[in-house]
Amino acid sequence: MNADRELDARGLNCPLPILKAKKALAEMSSGQTLKIIATDSGSVRDFQAFAKQTGNELIEQDTAGPEYVSVLRRR
DSSP states (O other): OOOSEEEEETTOOTTHHHHHHHHHHHTSOTTOEEEEEEOOTTHHHHHHHHHHHHOOEEEEEEEETTEEEEEEEOO
């Protein structure tokens, strides 16, 4: 999927991928998408919870080898 912005969170552990995603989303316009690439397996459920709590839409999650990809749409 092509996203409006991509965030490289490889090598970062919880809660850093969420904090960096929150900051990136704050700089984006409503409806834009953010693709986050992380290596922390906990990021999968973290981004599910983050989406529910913030109202941003989690539109995709995938695992590509050692990487976990999440795509969020800014509310």
